[in-house]
Amino acid sequence: MSILGNRVLRIEDPRLLTEGGTYMDDVPLEGAAHLVYVRSPMAHAAIRGIDTGEARAMPGVIAVLTGADFELPSDPPMGGGDEAMSRPTLARHQVCFAGQSVAIVVAQTRAQAVDAAEMVMLDYDHLPAVVDPEAAAEGAPYVHEAAGTNIVREFGELDPAIFEGCEVVVSQRVVNNRVIASSLETRGAMATWSEDGKLTYWLSTQGVHDARNVLANALKVDAANIRVIAPDVGGGFGTKVGLAPDELLVAAAARAAGVPVRWTETRSEAMANGHGRAQVQHVTVGGSRDGHIEAYQLDILQDVGAYAGIGAFLPQLTRMMACGTYDFPRVAVRARNVVTTTSPVIAYRGAGRPEACAAVERAVDLFANEIGMDPAEVRRRNVITPDKFPFTTKTGATYDSGEYTRALDLVLDAAGYSSLRDEQQRRRQAGDSRLLGLGMSLYVEITAGGGGSEYASIEMRQDGRAILRIGASPQGQGHATVWATMVSDTLGIPIDAVTVISGDTGLVPEGHLTGGSRSVQIAGSAVAETSDLLVQRAREVAAELLEADPADIVHDRTMGRFHVAGVPSSGRGWADIAEAAAPGGLVVEHRFQAKGSTFPFGAHLAVVEVDAETGKVTLQRFVAVDDAGRILNPLLAEGQRHGGIAQGAAQALLEEVRYDADGNLLTSTFADYEVITAAELPDFQLVPMETPTPLNQLGAKGIGESGTVGATPAVHNAVVDALLHLGVRHVDMPCAPERVWTAMRDAGGRTAEVAR
């Protein structure tokens, strides 16, 4: 009997719900000054001068710092590109997006810092804004003049020849809208330097060790002299991977100002720094009228924003996952990364894979619509069949396991697909102004991309408590619950006898990060294997203690005791074993190395109602099959699915970063930027399905990003499906009321006017 697979309640919650969490801004630090950034109000300008005189004279001001005060390396374009496109940590000669930091004020209180920041005078020469990525790709004006181009890099090739001989070819420009992760807690950091040059640094992060390494390199400090601590982290969604310039500067400013410094990003600052998605795609799909797709081409224009950071990697993942669940005979993918005078694009829940899924799922629907076949049937005729795994796609991904048709059938059955189609038909014939739309997605995604490793150690103390140190640090996922459950299960001790330590380089010697839906399969596997190793070690100690051969020692997991086979009364508990292991102690350390990436998959069905007169879309039902291999805690896995589906639906219906033609951010508050709320969402109908992966002993794949991968195209397709009979073939996301209304009107279908 294993407790794994049960709905174990989160062990984190009693503390969070009673005393409350300790998030970045709650961490006390005596004598800490407050840092506030002076940010560019302009999208693109040459900096002529920064006058800090008045600001320095303001009450409470300790330091006003500009780029000239720091010797920090610029970041060249990630993944390659012209050095002229490098990102300075603090802008010195030029600003390339509105919201870019140009100066730092350190003051005794936050209010004093904000007041003084208003008094820093910036002298700029305007440069033309470059907002539209398609125009940017065409040529001047350039974001980085010396580069002489806005294209950072390009890979892959288009190949029109793959469509030769296709009976039907459909093309569509598809916008994968720029969005904001909107984690409840924004970024934040705090730094204090000791007199002997050691740095203690608190950071709201997805990985303390990675952050420490970036700090060590940039600040030229031995990593051993840096301790990075993550307090409770209120969400990350990819935006807290690595170390952002504004975070790095907190440590640099503390050193320059000679005082401990803390910084908490405001919501509007968070909304102006670090966006997700932002691709313009051209999909082309060709095949025969019997529903077989023979060729698929995806042309990706990735807007990386002002500087090529993590955003530069998104199209690589989009390309890798371009084929989705389908066995397309011929495939071509090209990607171009282009800079614009907008916020840098970074990782956001899915990071490149939702973009791939959105493109191919839209393409399959366009094809199905063109040949007049049910989109479910077209999917069935083109999926990779179970007998073909492991399956290597035309774009180089090797899928570990999958049963795609079964996932699709499960979701359609659970939804009552055919009766929904009947209802849709009935409404269309009756001229009902509540148009029904059914949209599906059949997805596969990659988790723990590239494999990876993670560190774990377990120490059994003489009081019978197990101390787990784990390299992955959480942002609210419930890691501690899962790890404690696993240790408890393997060792045979109560869950509350397990202490989980993570998120502190001073307490956990090594680690990587939480991201790319890797934690259960990589950190979890590390915990599982380390637990096994501890039992093995305990067996040896017990053998000595009981004067028996280790092979004759029985580990009774129900009691948490070790005894000689056939003599249960001789048993010794974990505390006894730990005592016997003194002075060396009972402790094991282990690094798990993943064999490769895993490929979770699933199928989603969205049911929407479109108001034919206003274009307003209501998501009425959502049914999801998400197969992430073996599920260790359904409660937590469902939580991941809920949040992911909500964010995925939000991209399809509501969320969109908007800039005006001058590069001013129009969506800089939650009044303008439409994060989805519970009021816009139905209950989700979650259908279980588990196909274990052969790649780790748990059989687990990742679940964190399935929702944003699958839900966006399902909801998007549902909106278009509702409008098909009016002659609409495509509506770009987000399917806001006016956009839907305009599409209906332009299609020349039934006009949405009052008069009937």
Place this chain on the structure above:
Amino acid sequence: MIPAAFEYRRPSSVDEAVALLAADEEAKLLAGGHSLLPMMRLRLARPTTLIDLTALRGELSYVRDDGGVAAIGAMTRHHDVATSELLRRRVPLLAHAASMVGDPQVRHRGTIGGSLAHADPAADLPAVALVLDAVLVLTGPSGTREVAAADFFHGFLETALQPGEMLREVRVPIPAEGHGWGFVKVNRRAQDWATVAVAALLERDGAVVRRVAVGLANMGTTPLRARGVEEAITGRGEDGIDAASQRADEGTAPASDIAASAEYRRHLARVLTARALRQAFS
């Protein structure tokens, strides 16, 4: 997200509040704060004195029947307006509209007086006040005066309130028994300001409209009456709704902004007017 420095005052009577208001031209009243505080935090509003009216709840939070008029204290919260027995029974349009303002947090903080005095044309209640022919009672250094809602809204966030004056009561004539009403809005999320909202109130002789008022939110810099629609439907029955509603955007000047274009707003005004009138007929 930290406001510029300001003085904070918390008067315990209307007289005291008015005196404070008169003493500082750059003072602002805090009567809920869901519009004012975000603007202050973004430093788009920089009052030098913030006069917190919370302590006036005892004096200014009430809904009473004042002989054919529902008298509503300016500090009455949306939630209390929405759940008032008197309003639900006799002025259901107002109770319903108040129940649709923002989200539960907003409705438990925001007040009817705060909403009307702020005069955001996208807000729900100003248009409803117009339709109900509400009378606003203003108190200032030179005494108390009454202003009809029709004369109260002067422009975007501008009202008839003079320096030193505050809104203390909203007086809503109780509509005739058996009147019909409708309130509909389109917004992207439940908590958003209306892209467009329409309020309608009508009295009938049998199947024929005797008296009607239609109010539009977010179709200009102030809440507006759709006079063309009112004229077209008066004396007509339900079958006149569609034609009359076509005139809903007459005389309006809706903005094009991040939520919608002016053209779409005009379209919505027509569609929602028809729906509000249909609700009012049913």
